[in-house]
Amino acid sequence: MKSVRWIRTLIAGAIIALSSLTGAAMADSIKIGSFLAVTGPASFLGDPEKKTLELYVDKLNGEGGINGQQVELTLYDTGLSAKEALTFVKRLISEDQVDLIVGGTTTGETMAVLKEIEKAEIPFISLAGASVIIDPPKKWVFKTPHTDAMAVDMVYRDMKKQGISKIGLIAGAGGFDKSCMKNADALAAGAGISIVITETYGKGDNDMTPQLTKIKNAGVDATLFCGFGGASSIVTKNYAQLGIEAPLYHTHGSCSKGFINGAGDAANGVRLPCAALLVADQLADDDPQKSIGLEYIKTYTEKYGGDISTFGGHAYDALFLAVEAFKRAGGTDKAKVRDAIEAIKNFVGVDGIFNMSETDHMGLSLNSFKMLEVTDGGWKYLY
16 A cells, blocks of 8 residues: 655744744754554544644644644654554654654554664654553553553453353454454453354455354354454444344444444444543543543534544543653653653543553553443443
8 A cells, every 4th residue: 555645744823924933943842753544444543643633733832832842743644554654653763853753543553663663762652552562561662542451351341241251253354453352362261251253354355244144153142343444334234234133342443433434323232442532521520531521522623523533532642641741851852751651640631541650551440441332323321
């Protein structure tokens, strides 16, 4: 896939208006780099991430920047290519000389760049879901989305509440899918779950009825879909077309209205764990995430309209964790910024309340997840 290169440098309007801006002033900016799957099969993930970063960098600059310095954002579009992701990360480090990197829409893109990140010793906050990204911890690598292991754990807990014990798994060949299936296998016995059948599909497949027919005939109590992107809608539609009565569960890889729009009425009844952002208006007034979630929704929709996804929320949290770290570090020294991220405690974001540590480079607990059900084409908060 030939990716589209996307570079945006965002400086406050007041700074942009100064035609006499000098090279010295630019050198004094805080440089954040990003690589995202803005186009291609994962665009419904990467596009809101891109929009969120641009929106809030512009907002930050309008409010004076960070530590009195303007923020310069350089963003590349990978088109969901891991090869392009690595190329762009090398460019961000060597040519653009950024101070920190936010990005990696998917697990595949993220895993492709980790060695380069560690070698360059540059702080990196990933927006991808797999637990392998931060487990085991890697010195310079952090992430904001809940892990696939947490999602599976949450799903299994809900299944047990529903009296479900025998399940089928279906997933694709991507990094997130494989990690999710690995965690599903590892956590099953402890949760009292028996995986009686596992089916996979290939990249670009647009009909999963053969695999789902096997799952239907296996007599499962429920099915867990480990995947994301267009496949989430295809699997869900095929599931309904086959008349499978066993409940269908997804992970947080489907926490986007793009999934519901793609699956149509077939999405109704799907249960899945998501960040609180999707149901911010349904949270209790004393929930610490309610106000920040509503603020994000208002700001994002006023600028772009459309629907909110948790993927834009991942970018929001990553950016503001970085902002907090730059403030604490008092500058852009990479080692100090890295240490500052690792020391962040009780940081309220739209994904949850972050408590980073030397052994936890995500910092989210399971209770930051919310169990939702798709009802009448929208999100219903269960608990």
